[in-house]
Amino acid sequence: MSFLKKNEANLREEFAKKRPDLIEHIIWNSHTKPPSQNGITDSRSKINVLLLSDTDSKGKIVSLVQSLARAVSSGNLDPEDITDQLLSEKLEMKGIPNPDLALIYGYTCSTHGLLPWHTKTTEFL
Template sequence: MYTHILLHTLLKLAHFLHNVYIAIRYACIVGYRKCTGLLCARTELDLLLRMRAKTKKIPRHLVIVLGLCDESVLDCVRIIGWCIALNIPYISFFDRNGFLKKNEANLKEEFAKKRPDLIEHIIWNSHTKPPSQNGITGSKSKINVLLLSDTDNKGKIVTLVQSLTRAVSLGKLDPEDITDQLISEKLNMKGLPNPDLALIYGYTCSTHGLLPLHTRTTEFLTLPLYISISVEDFIYLLERYSKFVQRYGK
């Protein structure tokens, strides 16, 4: 009995210390913004352009891992707008339960309401390469926005195994032709480059089902969970990413 009480007390203490750590961490983020002058800018665009001007390394493909958070359509709208301003050509939103896929029409409608000036800059769920990366001032600048779920990851492996087995049994495919290259091509993330940066929007630091095949060189960072994400948080994480040095196993 005493052991149970002791363990319960230690668990509460650990939870309290974790909350203190989170509070201190976010206080440091606010202090960092003040020191770098981020809070002096008047608009989100000012903040983004200022960061872009002084940052040499911007992800080419950003993936937002939504974890268990479903009520995030408005945050997605804002993040897409920020990515357009920063010339990030590919952005994917991954939630394993397929919430955004089921609500794709709602997402497009909200984006049209909030950012009608940027509608022509988006290619929805396309495998094609954006034709230009000239920033939001370029009339032909495009960004690929993909909505992904578990069917594009683990579910895709199951489907691939079934199709290969069927092809072999029907004599349409020689087992010797099933190579690592073939499997990699079939499991390619809809023709997109692998993500450079993944921002986890959830309570747990987890890939939430993203395949290791797609995230071999991906940096993972965690978004703070507020009612809505702020552009300052987004910029802070991109600045952290820009300082990472990827050694690719060396």
């Protein structure tokens, strides 16, 4: 788990102290889509801040593969039943949109933790 994710409460508290004017415009770690009317999102949408780590993406792939392997080994799943549709369904990250911005901290510039299809529209700083 990342340092930021572990210290999310402290980050929120500091943000509230430094920029109390912006608090009402931010949703922290919500996996829900912004409210919309007739498919149109409100122009005053809030910024959805998600603190993700490798367990939210690549870690999820690893866990899925391990659980499928256990199910096949125990005879509860036929390898023929593992299809693209099953994998897509199990890997669905409900409500997590492709990130618009990723902040990289540390000494290594890496996309560690982001799924490959999330990086195509992401700006990295």
